[in-house]
Amino acid sequence: MKTVAVIGAGALAHIFCRETQRLLSDDYRIVAVMARHEEHANELAESLDADACATLDDLLSSFPDIVVEFAGREAVKEYAQRVLEHGSDLVIASIGALADDAFRKHLEATAKESHRKVYLPNGAIGALDLMQTFALMGNVEVVISNTKAPKSLEGAPYLNGETLASDKKEVIFTGSVPDAINGFPKNVNVAVAAALASGTLYDATVQITGDPDSTENIHRIRLKNNLMRAELTVASKPDPANPKSSTSTAWSVVALLKNLASPVQFF
Structure with missing residues (x-):
């Protein structure tokens, strides 16, 4: 079983955590949640029987196999490199951060040097x-x-x-x-x-x-x-709790994890 840590505790993170726990509990266990607002992290973590974390060091202290980001492109730029260097694979929901050429190339180099993977889910689209x-x-x-x-x-x-x-x-x-x-x-x-x-x-x-x-x-x-x-x-449909996002974004990350755990993988 692989362990998962989550950066972000907003609407999409809630959907992802709930459905991963419901559908993929044989393959994954969510062990930690970090959010900008401590009370949000506490609320989500408590529902998962996971650790609520105030810092990235706290989040990574459990050495999760995969870190999933739902916190926005600034969070990606702030945390992505350290996640990879610490030894976790990274799923980026806020793919907009990678429009920055210099940052994207640096992240690719870091992943290669760290022998880690960066996964980009379909999000609100597909194909x-x-x-x-x-x-x-x-x-x-x-x-x-x-x-x-x-x-x-x-x-x-x-x-x-x-x-x-x-x-x-x-x-x-x-x-x-x-x-x-x-x-x-x-x-x-x-x-x-x-x-x-x-x-x-x-x-x-x-x-x-x-x-x-x-x-x-x-x-x-x-x-x-x-x-x-x-x-x-x-x-x-936009997420009722966050009209700027589509609920399918969270579901696409659940589908990604399902695909990674499966002996037969779609591409």
């Missing part, structure tokens, strides 16, 4: 395997479109405090993946995941639309090269 196939074939063009309710986009740095229209659908951003994740750090992790998998971090186009009538987070990814074309559309 990262297909996107890697396009990347290997070359000459791929990628367009990533996100449609969300304006409320879920509020507070994004790109908006500079502007309130979005509540009575009409409008495209509010068109640009590159790095600009999208910097402008909407809590909304477009999927764009970074798709761009990294397809090898188009600086070539893909991102379009973000605010739709007052939307009750789902809708992600549409179009890929084409000289030999293939594909279109993937995923629509998911």
